[in-house]
Amino acid sequence: MPRDLVVEAHRFEALGTSCSLFGVTVSRTQLLQGEFWVRELGTRITRFSDRSELAQLNGAEGGWVDISAEMESLLREALRAYELSAGLVNAAVLPSMLAIGYTRSLAAGTSVAKLEDVRPAPPLTDILVLRPGRARLEPGCGLDLGGIAKGWMADRLAARLGPNALANLGGDLRAIGPGPNGDGWPVGFAGVTVMLRDRGAATSSVRRRRWAGLHHLIDPRTGLPSQSGLEEVSVVAATGCDAEVVAKTALLLGPGLATAYCAAHAQAWWMS
Amino acid sequence: MRPFLLKLGATALTLGTTAVSALYVTAHLKNPSAPLQPTVLASQQGGALNGVTITPGVRQGDIQPVTSTYAS
Numbered sequence: 503m504p505r506d507l508v509v510e511a512h513r514f515e516a517l518g519t520s521c522s523l524f525g526v527t528v529s530r531t532q533l534l535q536g537e538f539w540v541r542e543l544g545t546r547i548t549r550f551s552d553r554s555e556l557a558q559l560n561g562a563e564g565g566w567v568d569i570s571a572e573m574e575s576l577l578r579e580a581l582r583a584y585e586l587s588a589g590l591v592n593a594a595v596l597p598s599m600l601a602i603g604y605t606r607s608l609a610a611g612t613s614v615a616k617l618e619d620v621r622p623a624p625p626l627t628d629i630l631v632l633r634p635g636r637a638r639l640e641p642g643c644g645l646d647l648g649g650i651a652k653g654w655m656a657d658r659l660a661a662r663l664g665p666n667a668l669a670n671l672g673g674d675l676r677a678i679g680p681g682p683n684g685d686g687w688p689v690g691f692a693g694v695t696v697m698l699r700d701r702g703a704a705t706s707s708v709r710r711r712r713w714a715g716l717h718h719l720i721d722p723r724t725g726l727p728s729q730s731g732l733e734e735v736s737v738v739a740a741t742g743c744d745a746e747v748v749a750k751t752a753l754l755l756g757p758g759l760a761t762a763y764c765a766a767h768a769q770a771w772w773m774s
Numbered sequence: 775m776r777p778f779l780l781k782l783g784a785t786a787l788t789l790g791t792t793a794v795s796a797l798y799v800t801a802h803l804k805n806p807s808a809p810l811q812p813t814v815l816a817s818q819q820g821g822a823l824n825g826v827t828i829t830p831g832v833r834q835g836d837i838q839p840v841t842s843t844y845a846s
């Protein structure tokens with residue numbers, strides 16, 4: 503029985519949620535650098551700041567915009583998520599987000615909803631064009647990278663921390679390496695503990711971020727908050743970003759198709 | 775003579791292709807009893823615990839988790 507190794511842990515608030523980092527043979531400084539990386543990148547990809555890279559792309563009215571390597575990678579991940587989810591995970595739901603009143607961080611409060619302005623989201627592949635170092639968005643369209651960004655960042659952050667680490671950014675997490683005792687990282691998953699080694703996990707839910715009968719999880723087919731019949735889905739998948747995409751897709755599919763989708767794309771799942 | 779040889783050759787080629795195809799198909803019959811994908815199998819065989827479906831690719835533990843996935 504291998505002896506438990508010492509786990510260094512660090513918790514902080516960022517991206518509008520709770521984050522935690524863990525590592526074996528990882529220094530406190532490395533974890534703090536990880537927090538700095540999250541905060542710095544978060545300011546560049548948030549839609550709530552006019553000065554962020556994402557806001558500049560959203561406001562370019564069809565013009566080409568220079569983007570960083572991280573933003574390019576994240577936008578490519580958004581396109582991949584669109585394909586993996588058959589269009590259900592669509593970053594182009596920003597106009598719907600704004601129409602339902604989610605115009606700023608929920609801590610700052612919501613705006614008055616204008617549901618008459620809601621439209622189905624356009625196909626992401628039709629409105630987003632990527633070139634090395636540049637991106638272009640069709641006029642009148644907007645991106646919200648939301649959950650994809652958290653999963654994507656958790657994947658990269660865990661890798662940055664070392665060969666035996668875990669990054670949890672608001673429930674989207676990635677575990678790399680054998681964990682503290684060689685069996686994987688023990689992670690709470692819908693009431694049970696699963697040992698994750700080189701895997702990701704995520705939960706998609708409409709039970710949080712609710713206001714006035716609305717919630718933040720938009721169904722791109724209608725442009726309205728999802729009413730699929732599922733309220734929460736948790737998933738274990740190959741990466742944090744995959745888990746996020748599968749969980750959200752399953753939730754949007756609803757109880758009739760979610761199990762089959764999870765069986766094809768996830769290693770563990772729970773839904774209610 | 776030459777047209778006859780061409781016809782003979784074409785006929786032989788056709789028959790040969792048919793025979794080889796038949797042999798290939800016979801040797802590569804789909805097995806109706808082949809196992810389903812492990813993930814599907816596990817979910818059908820009741821790999822669910824407290825409503826959680828866990829496939830053989832993920833191990834369960836009985837120790838305190840360091841963190842958890844949660845709705846945010």
